[in-house]
Amino acid sequence: MNKNRFKPVFPHKVFSLFLFFAVILGIASQQVFAESCGNEFHNAGQDCKGCHGNKFSVAGTIYLDKGVSIPLEGALIKITDAMGVKASLYSNRVGNFRLYENMTPPLQVSVAYQGRELFMNAKAAYGGCNNDGCHIPAAGKPGKVFIPARDYSLTGSVMEAGVDTGEISYDKDIKPIFDTKCVICHKSNGARSVSPLASYADVTAPAMLTPGSADSLLIQKLDKGSQLGTMWPYLNDAKQLQTIRDWIVNQNCLELSTSNVGGPVPDAEVKLKQGRIVKYQGYTNRNGNFILKKVKAGDYNVAISKKGYDTSTQTFRMDPNNRTTLDLSLKKR
Ligand code: HEC
Ligand code: HEC
Known part of the structure; x- marks a missing residue:
């Protein structure tokens, strides 16, 4: 049939409506196929010709390793058919390759990569490399053509x-306590803006504490048993108080070391x-x-x-x- 003789029989409007739906359908089906099939990057290791039939004369998947876990991209597959017709193609990023041109079996096949070329011992009677009985050990398992790269x-x-030295860090251990429990009031526009507790400089201000001293105001304001201890209810955590106390009294508010990798x-x-x-x-x-x-x-x-x-x-x-x-x-x- 001569394709040039084809003329649309639809009136224009109907035809464009048809085109519109065809495009919509096309987009929809492409989206469905995008994840599963519809392109050359799917079903790696599976029997391509089992689904595609003779649309492909030769098809399969190449791997780098015997365990078929790493697909090999860029392997050169060379094929010569019974009539001497030659074809060559490269595996894609999932290791897949497929040839549309007709080939007459038996086929001589080789795979080359990084200057190494592996030949099939016997000629292949069938182009479905990943077909059960070819490079596939058992039904349901992926294909097993592999060409090792250089080691x-x-x-x-x-x-x-x-090693956990028990060292206390202002950023990691102290700041988060003040940020969640105190800064709401102790900041520039908070209820107690005269004594902000938002930064290292705020917290270690001379009015707040004296490094090494258990008499520091900050500790006294958090001391449950003391009359001064009006801030205890906001902290209300003995372990956190111990951390703050240790940091001031035992560690002098200093960062001991920056890295604890041995x-x-x-x-x-x-x-x-x-x-x-x-x-x-x-x-x-x-x-x-x-x-x-x-x-x-x-x-x-x-x-x-x-x-x-x-x-x-x-x-x-x-x-x-x-x-x-x-x-x-x-x-x-
Ligand atoms: C479980 C069935 C199945 C298997 C196995 C399978 N495909 Fe497909 N493949 C499909 C379907 C369905 C489509 C989408 C319809 C179409 O385009 O023919 C498709 C589409 C394709 C396309 C795009 C359309 C085309 O024909 O050019 C390529 C390329 C392709 N497959 C390559 C492969 C390769 C290579 C293998 C083997 C590693 C393989 N397929 C294994 C079902 C399969
Ligand atoms: C709801 C607001 C509020 C919260 C939350 C709060 N404070 Fe206060 N803080 C105050 C007020 C008001 C004062 C002054 C009255 C007093 O000392 O009881 C004060 C006083 C202090 C003082 C004495 C210095 C000064 O400004 O008089 C220290 C130290 C202090 N707070 C520490 C803390 C710590 C540590 C926390 C968090 C565990 C905290 N505060 C949580 C409102 C708050």
């Missing part, structure tokens, strides 16, 4: 976790495990740093241990496309 070193450090932990054992199997293992040097060499892409459990410390475990993904260092802390027992 990279994993570097990291192990530091001693902060030093490096040398000779800590670092293990990367998959399941119960230790895949990589090493020790921190005297600066607390470690290197595990040639780590393959995949998901791991990291366990750090040293005598006298609590063993620390966490998950870690070695993703050559998104490399990070592994900085950890250990808590002294």
Whole structure:
């Protein structure tokens, strides 16, 4: 049929109304498909041809790791069919690829990445790579075509976790108490504006307290048993009073140290495990740093241990496309 001979049979108005609804419907259906399907970024690892049939001659998904957790973008898939027709295409960001051009099986297929090329041993009789019975171990499981990237070193450090010194900080411990219980009145336009308590300077003003002294006015005004203690009902918390008292009397209202992260932990054992199997293992040097060499892409459990410390475990993904260092802390027992 010659498409050029097509002429709209509708009167103009009806036709534009039809167009209007078609556009609305189109937008609506696109929104529905956006999350599940309707684009090339869906159903990774699933049997593409099972749904799409022969619309695709070849389709599948490529992964970086054997565990098929990290999709590989940019792998080059090369196909030569029985007639010698060649095609090549790249996997997208979820690892998917698909070819629309007709191909005559059996097909010779290879996958290349970072200068490495893997060939299929036998020619493929069917282009549905993720089809049950092809690169799929069992029904319902995702496809398993993977091409390992270069293995990279994993570097990291192990530091001693902060020790709780019991130190009191104005910003962390004192200010929140005054802000919630006192500042409503003790501020520039509050009911007791003559003695503001909104900042460190306000609170430590000479009229308010003398560092190191339990006779400070601030403490006396909060002393339940004392006649002066008219401000106690606003505080009404013995633990908070103790904190304020300790801060003034024992800590002289000073900030002791800014960081409570300890030093490096040398000779800590670092293990990367998959399941119960230790895949990589090493020790921190005297600066607390470690290197595990040639780590393959995949998901791991990291366990750090040293005598006298609590063993620390966490998950870690070695993703050559998104490399990070592994900085950890250990808590002294
Ligand atoms: C469970 C069924 C199902 C599976 C499995 C599936 N798709 Fe789809 N796919 C759909 C549906 C439904 C649409 C939307 C309708 C359409 O456009 O054909 C779609 C649309 C698409 C589109 C956009 C339209 C087109 O035909 O170009 C691409 C590209 C695509 N899929 C690629 C893939 C690839 C690659 C795989 C395998 C990794 C795959 N699909 C697996 C159901 C599926
Ligand atoms: C409802 C308003 C109000 C709140 C809330 C309040 N105060 Fe007062 N504060 C006053 C008034 C009024 C005075 C003066 C009368 C007195 O000393 O009893 C005062 C006096 C004081 C004084 C003596 C200095 C001065 O201005 O005379 C101190 C110190 C003080 N308050 C501390 C606090 C602390 C600490 C809190 C929070 C736990 C607090 N106040 C909560 C109203 C308030």
